[in-house]
Amino acid sequence: MKIEIAGQNAFIVYFAEQTSAEVSAQIQAAVSNIHASMQDWIVDLVPSYASLLVIFDLDLSDHFAVKQKLRAALHSLQSLDASAGELITLPAYYSLESGPDLEIIAQRGQISIENVIEIHQQREYRVYAIGFAPGFAYLGEVDERIAAPRLATPRQKVPRGAVAIADRQTAVYPAVSPGGWNLIGLCPTRMFDPDNNPTMPVKVGDRIRFQAVSRDEFLAQGGEL
Amino acid sequence: MNGFAVKQPGLLSLLHDRGRFGVHNLGLTTGGPLDTEAFDWANRLLGNDGNDTCLEVSFGGLVIESETDTCFVITGAQAPCKLNGNTIPLWQTRDIHSGDKLEIGFTTAGTRCYLAVRGGFEISPSFGSSSTVLREKIGGLNGDKLQAGDCLPCNDAKMTGHSRLAQADQPVYADYARLRVVPGYQQAAFAPLQQWRFFNTEYRLSERCDRMGFRLEGETVQSDIVGMLSEGICHGAIQIPADGQPIVLMNDRQTIGGYPKIGAVIPQDTARLSQLSPGSIVRFEAISIEQAHNIHCLERARYERTPVQLC
Secondary structure, eight states: OEEEEEETTEEEEEOOSSOOHHHHHHHHHHHHHHHHHHGGGEEEEEEOSSEEEEEEOTTTOOHHHHHHHHHHHHHTOOOOOTTOSOEEEEEEEESTTTOTTHHHHHHHHTSOHHHHHHHHHHSOEEEEEEOSSTTOEEEEOOOGGGOBOOOSSOEEEEOTTEEEEEBTEEEEOSSSEEEOSEEEEEOOSOSOOTTSSSSOSOOTTOEEEEEEOOHHHHHHTTOOO | OOEEEEEEEOSEEEEEOSOOOSOGGGTOOOOOOSOHHHHHHHHHHTTOOTTOOEEEEESOOEEEEESSOEEEEEEEEEOOEEETTEEOOSSBOEEEOTTOEEEEOOOSEEEEEEEEETTOOOOOOBTTBOOOBGGGTBSTBTTBOOOTTOEEEOOOOOOSSOEEOOGGGSOOOOSEEEEEEEEOTTGGGSOHHHHHHHHHSEEEEEEEEOSSEEEEESSOOOOSOSOOOOEEOOTTEEEOOTTOOOEEEOTTOOSEEOSOEEEEEOHHHHHHHHTOOTTOEEEEEEOOHHHHHHHHHHHHHHHHHSOOEEO
16 A cells, blocks of 8 residues: 655555455545544545545645554554445446447457346446546446447537446446447436435445346336437 | 626636535535635635635626625736726725626736625535536536626625735736646656656647646656556646646546646646646746645745735
């Protein structure tokens, strides 16, 4: 584990070179330790794949004091069970109508479209990070057979709810936005709703499963085509 | 509620309090004023709370008509400002009455003006802040920049006597800035020669500068990194993508990203950077974290002991 300076009032803690469910669980434990021991000093915490950005209040503390407390908070990390996160099932309407890139992924993996849909539902994914846009959760990792690089030319408009794959990550687009991920379906669940409490159905550390629904079920659950 | 009727919104006018903090975990960025110094002075001259909502007017072009009796101040970039056709100085509070017309012309030195009213504009916060972030469609008036026909809501208010910042204490907006950098993040992945180039050459502000990031043009800098995991990005972080041209990430940056970073510009200097126009020249200077802390404390002390002049 390495603590590096990020900026005038920020440290970044690197937990490992690569990501894994264990590393992610460790980061989650660090987040709760830091909240418990230095809550007042913390402006924002940004957990990601293998790192944690710690932004502190320079009027209430300083680099020396924060680093000292950080070391203590990281030293006493309990080895959290990697499967401890909440399990959340997200419905997905997989079809050529809702997932225009299913064919590309099937061709790449030399499998059928039905296989792509089946394989995407087989795994439990972990929420590694939230960022890029409000409510955008990076989920990993997908089976290698359905991994696919980002599109050479990103789309101008990806619909809200698009279930997508980039490399070995998968995600649900929380809002209409430009995007270069491969689209395989649509999810009717709102991933970011400012008027809802909680705003997001998932948080970092949660475990996600996708479950296929029919076109009718998708529409009945509030999905839009 | 009364307020100011917007006749001309200007090129980019956005309502901001100090910013949105503590919600990076939802992927929400900070927002807030690019030039915190001018923003802070606007509220202080009016006797406002430091987090009251002001209007950040980028490049000028704003015309409003008051529908209320209150006091206001304009700070920041130099721009011809007129109240009912008469030129008025910046950095000085003033009364405005119902029916008065206030104009902020196009900026002549610096790029961001701050218009504040006594008590602040009354904007209900989203996620704890009124700051407008266009990309997220959050804050301000419906998450949007100011439009003609909008009303900037504010209350009637009076001040007993007016205040100003002495000319000698007002910042000077030049077309050059020294950007002090705390080296960090992937600094070690930039070879000594690359770092030497980065800290010893001039960079020019490109046309592609916005509230997310300021793109610079000059000597290319390469790191040894081929691919990296996305990670949290702090304010002022200097990202260097494959083309070797640095980007200083500002208030509306994405909260996580996967490009190598050589360190972060201190906020005192991103404030100066934000006042520059495309074509302006900047140089980066490496400082230690201790120096960065000293600068923070010194600037704070200087701000607090700089007097408000009564007039």
